[in-house]
Amino acid sequence: MGLNTLWFILIGVLFTGFFILEGFDYGVGILLRVLGKNDEERRAIINTIGPVWDANEVWLLTAGGAMFAAFPNWYATLFSGFYLALFLMLAALIVRGVAFEFRSKDQHPRWRDLWDWAIAVGSFVPALLWGVAMSNIVRGVPIDAKMQYVGGFFNLLNPYALLGGVAGLGVFTLHGALFLALRTDGEVRRRAEALANRLWPIVLIVGAATVVASYFATDIFQRLGVNPGISALGAGAAFLIGGWLIRQGRFGWAFAMTALTIALTVVTTFRGLYPRVMVSSLNPDWSLTITNASSSPYTLQVMTIVALIFVPIVLAYQAWNYWVFRARITGKSALKY
Amino acid sequence: MDSLLIARWQFAITTVYHFFFVPLTLGLSILVAIMQTIWVRTGNETYRRMTRFWGKLFLINFAMGVVTGIVQEFQFGMNWSEYSRFVGDIFGAPLAIEALLAFFMESTFLGMWLFGWDRLPKRVHLATIWLVALGSNLSALWILIANSFMQEPMGYVLRNGRAEMVDFAALIANPHVWVQWPHVFFSGLTTAGFFMLGIVAWRLLRKETDMAFARQSFQVAAVAALVGSVMVGLVGHSQAQHMVQVQPMKMAAAEALWNTEQPASMSLFTIGDMKNRRDVFAIRVPALLSILSCNNTSCAVQGINELQAAYEKKYGPGDYMPFVVLIYWSFRAMVGAGLLMVLLAAWALVRVARDRIAGPSWLLRILPFALFLPYIANTTGWIMTELGRQPWIVFGVLKTEDAVSPTVSGGMVLASAVLFTLLYGVLMAADVYLLAKYAKAAPADVAADVVPAWA
Numbered sequence: 001m002g003l004n005t006l007w008f009i010l011i012g013v014l015f016t017g018f019f020i021l022e023g024f025d026y027g028v029g030i031l032l033r034v035l036g037k038n039d040e041e042r043r044a045i046i047n048t049i050g051p052v053w054d055a056n057e058v059w060l061l062t063a064g065g066a067m068f069a070a071f072p073n074w075y076a077t078l079f080s081g082f083y084l085a086l087f088l089m090l091a092a093l094i095v096r097g098v099a100f101e102f103r104s105k106d107q108h109p110r111w112r113d114l115w116d117w118a119i120a121v122g123s124f125v126p127a128l129l130w131g132v133a134m135s136n137i138v139r140g141v142p143i144d145a146k147m148q149y150v151g152g153f154f155n156l157l158n159p160y161a162l163l164g165g166v167a168g169l170g171v172f173t174l175h176g177a178l179f180l181a182l183r184t185d186g187e188v189r190r191r192a193e194a195l196a197n198r199l200w201p202i203v204l205i206v207g208a209a210t211v212v213a214s215y216f217a218t219d220i221f222q223r224l225g226v227n228p229g230i231s232a233l234g235a236g237a238a239f240l241i242g243g244w245l246i247r248q249g250r251f252g253w254a255f256a257m258t259a260l261t262i263a264l265t266v267v268t269t270f271r272g273l274y275p276r277v278m279v280s281s282l283n284p285d286w287s288l289t290i291t292n293a294s295s296s297p298y299t300l301q302v303m304t305i306v307a308l309i310f311v312p313i314v315l316a317y318q319a320w321n322y323w324v325f326r327a328r329i330t331g332k333s334a335l336k337y
Numbered sequence: 338m339d340s341l342l343i344a345r346w347q348f349a350i351t352t353v354y355h356f357f358f359v360p361l362t363l364g365l366s367i368l369v370a371i372m373q374t375i376w377v378r379t380g381n382e383t384y385r386r387m388t389r390f391w392g393k394l395f396l397i398n399f400a401m402g403v404v405t406g407i408v409q410e411f412q413f414g415m416n417w418s419e420y421s422r423f424v425g426d427i428f429g430a431p432l433a434i435e436a437l438l439a440f441f442m443e444s445t446f447l448g449m450w451l452f453g454w455d456r457l458p459k460r461v462h463l464a465t466i467w468l469v470a471l472g473s474n475l476s477a478l479w480i481l482i483a484n485s486f487m488q489e490p491m492g493y494v495l496r497n498g499r500a501e502m503v504d505f506a507a508l509i510a511n512p513h514v515w516v517q518w519p520h521v522f523f524s525g526l527t528t529a530g531f532f533m534l535g536i537v538a539w540r541l542l543r544k545e546t547d548m549a550f551a552r553q554s555f556q557v558a559a560v561a562a563l564v565g566s567v568m569v570g571l572v573g574h575s576q577a578q579h580m581v582q583v584q585p586m587k588m589a590a591a592e593a594l595w596n597t598e599q600p601a602s603m604s605l606f607t608i609g610d611m612k613n614r615r616d617v618f619a620i621r622v623p624a625l626l627s628i629l630s631c632n633n634t635s636c637a638v639q640g641i642n643e644l645q646a647a648y649e650k651k652y653g654p655g656d657y658m659p660f661v662v663l664i665y666w667s668f669r670a671m672v673g674a675g676l677l678m679v680l681l682a683a684w685a686l687v688r689v690a691r692d693r694i695a696g697p698s699w700l701l702r703i704l705p706f707a708l709f710l711p712y713i714a715n716t717t718g719w720i721m722t723e724l725g726r727q728p729w730i731v732f733g734v735l736k737t738e739d740a741v742s743p744t745v746s747g748g749m750v751l752a753s754a755v756l757f758t759l760l761y762g763v764l765m766a767a768d769v770y771l772l773a774k775y776a777k778a779a780p781a782d783v784a785a786d787v788v789p790a791w792a
Contacts, residue, residue, distance in 0.1 A: 051448035054403060058441050061410050065433030068414065072425020079414030080742035086415055087753045091760060094404040098764055101400035105771050147422075148744050295426045296501040306434055314441045321445050324456055336452050336786075 003300040004290040007070035008277070010307060012270040014066055018059035019130070019266055020175075020259045025053045027176015029096060029123025030169075033116055035180060035191045042116060043104060044329045046337045048183040051325045053100060055318060057093070069303050073147050073293035074277045081141065081149025082133060085156055089126050096122025104337050124169070131168025135161040135210075138218045138272055140281035147288060160217035167210040170203035171262060178246075178255040185330045193251060200243045207239065219279075220272030231271060235264035340747035341738055344416040347754035349723075351408050353716055354761050358402035360715050363477055363522065364529025365395045366470035368561055370463075377463050383549040387557075389784035390550070390775075391533065392466075396451065397771050401764065403444065408757070410436070416750065420730055420740035427493050427502040428483055435479035443472030477525075478518050485513035487731050488722070489583050500734060513583070516576040523568040524718070527678060528711035530562025534685060535708030536776045538701040541694070543777075548695065550780045555685070555694050562682035569714075570675055574629070581630045584732060585639045586648075587725030590661045591668035592626055593619070594640045601626035601638035604665075611661055614642055652733070659727040667717035667724070674714040681707050 028049050036042035049056075068075040079086055095118040103115030139160055142151040177199060180192035215221050221228060242257030273279070277293050280286035294300065327333075369392050376384035410432065413421050421428075446468040453462050486493075492507030493500045502508065537545075537555045545551045581588045588594075593607040595614050603625035608618045624634045639647075641658055648657040681703065688694050730737040775783060 047452075051452040054444040054448055055441060057407070058436060058444050061407065061440055062433065062436040064410050064414075065429065065436040067429075068421065068425055069429030069433040072421050072429055075414045075425060075429070076418035076421040076742075079411055080416070080418035080745055083415055083742075083745050083749055084753070086411060087756070090408050090411065091756065093407055094760065094764070097404040097407075098400050098767070101396060102767060102771060105397070106774065150744065153749075295429070296496075298505075299426050299430060299502045302502070302505045303430055303433065306430075306437065310437050314437065314445075318441070318445055321449055324449065325452060334455055334786075 003297065003304060004070075004294050005275070006304065007066070007294070007300060008270070008274060008290045011063060011066050011070065012266060014059060014063035015270075016263045016266045018056070018063055019172075019262050021052070021056035021059060023127075023172045023259075023262055024176045024179035024255075025049050025056050026123040026127040026172045027174065028180060029119045029176070030127060030173050031176055031180065031192070031195070032123075033120050035177075035188055035195065037187075039109075039112060040331075041188050042112075043335045043337065044184055044188060044333070045180060046100060046103070046119070047333065047335045048180060048329050050100070050337045051321060052318075054097070055321065057097070066303075066307075070295055070300060071277055071288075071290070071293040072295060074288055077143060077147050077149055077278060077288060077293075078137075081143070081151070082136075082156060084153045085129055085133065089129050092122040092125035092129075094122075096126075100337055104335070127172045128165045128169045130165075132156060132161045132165035134168070134269060135164030135217075137278055138214075138220055138269055140218075140279035140287075142282050143278060143280035143286050143288065144282065145286050147286075147293075150282075160213050163206070163210050163213055167203070167206045170199070170206050171258065171265075174199045174203050175255070175258040175262065178251055178258055181251040182255055183328055185328050193249070196246050196251065196254070200246055204239065204243065211236075218272070220269070223272055224268075228268070229271065231264045231267040235261050235268060238264060340745060340750050341741045343747055343750040343754055344741050344745070345737070347750060347757060348412060348416065349720075350754065350758055350761070351405065351412065352723075353719065354765075355402065355405040355409055356715060356719060357712060358398050358405065359477070360521070360525040360528040360711065361398050361532055362395070362402045362473050363525030364527070364561065364565070365391065365398070365532065366466070366473050367526065368529050368533070368557060369395055370466045370470045372557065373463055373466055377459055383553050386547070386550050386780040386784045387554055390778075390780040391554070392450075393775050393783050394532075394536075394772060396447075397768065397775065399447065401768050405761070406440075416742055416745060417730075417740050418742040418744070420735065423499045423735055423740070424486070424731055425499075427486055427500055427508065430502065430505070431479045431483040431486075431508070435476050435483075439472045439476035439479060441472075443469050443476060446472065474522060474525075477521055478514075481518045481521060482509055482511070482514050485511045485517055488517075488726060489513040490731050490734050495734075500731070512579060516572060516579050519572045520569060520576055520718075523565045523572060524711065524715055525565075526561050527565030527569055527682075528715065530558045530560075530565050530682065531678060531704075531708055531711050533558035534562055534682075535705045538704035539776070542697065542701050542705075545695075547780050552694055556689050559682060559685040559689050562678065563686050566675060566678040566682050570679060573672075573675070578630060578632075581638065584726065586641065586644045586657060586659065587664070587721070588630070589639060589641045589644060590659050590664040590725055591721060592638075593661055593665045594626070594638060595642055596640035597637055597643045598640065599627070599637035600624040600635050601630065603629065607665065609661060609665070611658075614658070655728065655736075657728060659725050664721050664725050667721040670717040671714045671721065674710045674717075678707070678710050678714070681710075 028045060032042055032045050036045045099115040099118035099122060103112050136156050141149060141155060144150050174196060177192045177196040181189055181196060184192065224232065238257045238260040242254045242261065245254035245257060275290045276287045277290060278288040369388060372384050372391065373388040375381060376388055446465040449457065450462065450465040450469060453465060486508060489511055491511045492502060492504035494503050533554055537551050537558065541551055577588065593604050593609050594601065600623065602621035602623045605620045605622060607616055610617050626638050627634055627636045630636060630638050645657050649655065684700055688700060726732055728736050730740045
């Protein structure tokens with residue numbers, strides 16, 4: 001396996017980690033006002049992700065940095081092409097991040113209400129936009145022979161991409177509800193469990209619709225073949241098993257299943273893309289690939305050594321972080337946010 | 338609409354804004370770690386209150402630094418796609434390493450520090466804040482390795498229509514890194530020192546109730562401020578000498594030195610005519626610039642006109658003179674603020690040594706205003722560094738005008754620039770409000786997480 005493929009996989013891994021971890025952060029943020037009826041409950045909800053949300057977001061920064069280092073043309077075309085969408089996402093992430101830190105530092109109800117909205121909207125927007133962005137990448141966008149995106153902002157808002165966006169939003173919200181069922185207690189926990197029960201069938205329908213639409217809108221299934229492979233089938237199976245586990249009231253395992261669904265969906269998407277990184281809708285030869293978008297072999301070698309040393313270390317201390325703060329947030333917990 | 342100009346404005350606004358928060362994070366993380374270390378080692382309760390109090394202000398500031406840093410990571414691709422394509426092979430690596438090696442560390446361990454007060458063993462908890470401090474300062478190192486490539490490109494060849502890395506070690510060993518990073522490191526310490534001095538002085542003038550807290554904080558801050566500001570100056574001196582060697586145009590602009598002089602005089606005050614490249618009015622000290630540039634009274638320092646001619650010969654026709662007025666005054670604001678800080682820090686330390694902090698004094702009245710000095714110096718320092726490199730984005734390799742994203746229209750950049758500015762303005766108001774609120778609170782209340790509402 002060449003280094004270009006290795007880095008394609010590594011970026012896929014980073015996005016997988018990002019979507020699993022930040023996925024429930026987004027869900028928790030979206031559900032803050034839905035499941036938290038009073039200030040105490042809302043504080044409990046925010047504190048479930050308190051020690052981890054910032055580090056979870058770094059997965060995105062690392063994925064972006066890795067794209068820049070390993071595939072500069074991918075980084076350049078994607079981020080300049082999706083300019084306004086990315087701006088919206090950044091604005092949302094900014095207000096959301098600040099809101100976590102600021103909202104409980106003043107007791108005025110209007111202050112807290114304002115930042116609670118910032119958390120909710122700031123989580124909703126990126127949760128939706130990630131699905132839109134990923135759908136567009138596989139569907140193909142107008143990229144010319146010089147690797148420049150030549151479409152406009154509204155090119156990105158096609159029905160297929162919007163459907164993908166809603167599916168992503170649904171999965172992240174469900175993932176977040178299951179996380180809250182796992183990490184809270186009392187009323188909030190009960191509401192989170194009930195919501196997961198109601199949400200699952202809706203996400204199933206939207207998700208199934210997205211899969212069907214992908215047959216028509218993308219070439220992913222042609223590329224993967226009649227048997228789309230264990231990742232695609234596994235993603236569907238994990239989601240169905242997740243639904244069954246929710247009915248059984250086994251929310252911890254259900255959370256593991258939504259995490260698996262997200263992971264296998266990202267894997268399937270990346271497999272369908274390979275060896276392309278961005279599909280050109282104008283001419284297949286103009287697509288960005290792991291070859292024409294990549295850095296030099298020397299840079300890839302350097303980055304490989306760095307990644308081999310530091311990725312395991314990062315995984316170890318992040319796992320330790322989750323282990324330390326594994327207890328449920330109850331009425332007796334010391335709340336920092 | 339001129340998308341290049343607006344893209345430059347947006348980059349300037351978002352970067353300067355980001356760097357309002359960064360130096361305080363760099364310096365205060367270390368000082369909070371030191372305070373907590375003293376508490377853990379001696380059991381002195383005052384240091385516990387100090388850790389909690391300054392730690393709270395650190396957290397409020399940190400959040401702003403983090404969220405504005407996200408923009409920095411993506412802005413190169415968004416607005417400077419041709420730059421990203423041209424130097425991504427080199428420039429992307431330190432950015433990715435920064436995220437992997439430093440940013441993960443600081444954000445993970447900050448979460449653990451914040452939530453671990455009663456979950457982690459005391460010494461493990463102490464280790465987390467030191468890892469935050471280490472992560473933050475490592476993060477600065479990798480960003481400055483990236484920036485140093487733009488100032489003094491090394492370890493690359495031009496191949497396949499772009500700059501490709503051939504020597505990673507050269508990128509790190511770049512001498513520019515090792516004058517720039519210490520400069521930023523000590524400016525962080527200075528910023529944290531004056532931040533604390535300003536707040537303590539203000540509290541003392543408003544009848545401080547926790548004298549032990551104020552006294553010890555003042556002491557820590559005065560030492561940090563003096564060490565920091567003196568070292569910034571010393572490092573800055575060697576940095577300037579290095580700059581004369583590798584980017585003489587930047588120094589010539591900073592000094593409004595139109596023509597090569599030997600020995601070179603230093604300007605105290607110049608009103609210049611940029612169009613005709615000459616002085617309208619100037620007060621200059623003979624030979625001083627030679628002394629500053631090469632430690633003797635006789636060396637030649639190149640002027641703007643000679644450099645322009647030399648660059649035209651080397652790089653082809655074009656305007657190689659940066660925006661002299663802003664660079665000249667930025668340099669003076671930075672050095673002036675720096676010298677003032679050395680004096681004030683020394684004065685503060687004298688008061689500490691004589692144990693005369695508490696009583697009302699001119700020093701206490703000045704220090705709350707002096708809180709702005711490091712911010713002025715930090716900002717003008719970067720304006721000079723980045724503007725002085727123009728018209729280049731990578732010195733001698735790529736011009737800024739060739740780096741901008743061709744597909745992002747002026748209207749789009751204008752929209753994002755305006756909205757970023759508005760958003761940042763609102764967040765600044767909220768940030769200052771919270772900082773002021775917690776700066777006023779009683780340290781014991783902050784330590785117990787029961788700060789009463791005011792306002």
